[in-house]
Amino acid sequence: MEETEKSKAYRGDFPVRDENVDNSFKYEIANQVGGEGLLRCLKCGACSGGCPVGSVIDYRPRKVLGNVLLGLKEEVLSSDQIWLCAACFTCEERCVQEVNFTDVVTVLRNFASQEGNAAPGYVAMAKMVMKNGRVTARTQLVDKMREQLGLPPLQDPAIEQLNHIMNAAGLKRVFEAQKEREDESE
Ligand code: SF4
Numbered sequence: 001m002e003e004t005e006k007s008k009a010y011r012g013d014f015p016v017r018d019e020n021v022d023n024s025f026k027y028e029i030a031n032q033v034g035g036e037g038l039l040r041c042l043k044c045g046a047c048s049g050g051c052p053v054g055s056v057i058d059y060r061p062r063k064v065l066g067n068v069l070l071g072l073k074e075e076v077l078s079s080d081q082i083w084l085c086a087a088c089f090t091c092e093e094r095c096v097q098e099v100n101f102t103d104v105v106t107v108l109r110n111f112a113s114q115e116g117n118a119a120p121g122y123v124a125m126a127k128m129v130m131k132n133g134r135v136t137a138r139t140q141l142v143d144k145m146r147e148q149l150g151l152p153p154l155q156d157p158a159i160e161q162l163n164h165i166m167n168a169a170g171l172k173r174v175f176e177a178q179k180e181r182e183d184e185s186e
C-alpha cells in the first residue's frame with residue numbers, strides 16, 4: 001500500500017530499527033534506586049492523562065516510559081522530554097502498577113547528566129548552589145523582609161563542606177561531561 005503524508009505522520013519514527021535499540025537499557029534503569037518500578041509499566045497511559053505538564057505542552061510520561069522499555073537509550077537520554085517533569089506526583093498517585101515515574105525520571109536525568117546532557121537550567125542552578133549555598137543569591141531585600149517578619153537572619157552556608165558533598169555526589173563529573181559535550185558541538 002502506498003504511504004501517504006498522513007500515514008507517515010502517524011507512524012512517526014516507527015518501526016524502531018535494531019541498530020537504535022539497547023535491550024539492556026531498561027534493566028540498567030530498573031537496577032537503580034528509584035527505577036525498580038519501570039518493568040511493571042503496562043503503558044496504560046493513566047499517567048499521561050493526568051499530567052498537568054502534558055495538558056499544556058507536547059509531553060507524555062507514557063511515551064518516555066515506552067521509549068525506555070523499547071531500549072531507545074540514546075534518544076531518551078538526549079531528549080528534552082526527561083527534563084519537563086515538574087515532579088508533582090500526580091502520575092504516581094494514578095498509576096495502578098506503582099511504577100513511580102517521578103523516581104524513574106530522576107534516574108534518567110542522572111544518566112543523562114553523566115553523559116553531558118543535563119538541561120542547562122539545572123546545571124546553572126547546581127552551580128549557583130555550589131557558589132552561594134542557595135538556588136538564588138542572598139539580597140538585602142530578603143534580609144530586610146526577614147527582619148520585618150521577625151525571622152532570624154540567614155546563616156552563611158558552609159560552602160566548602162557543601163562543595164565537598166556535591167562533588168562526592170557526582171556534580172564534578174556532571175560539569176565535566178557538560179563541558180565535553182559543549183566542546184564537541186563547537
Ligand atoms: S507508569 Fe503506570 S500509569 Fe503510566 S503507563 Fe505505566 S502503568 Fe500506566
Ligand code: SF4
Nearest residue numbers: 051085086088089091
Ligand atoms: S510527576 Fe511529572 S510526569 Fe508525573 S504528572 Fe507530574 S509533571 Fe507529569
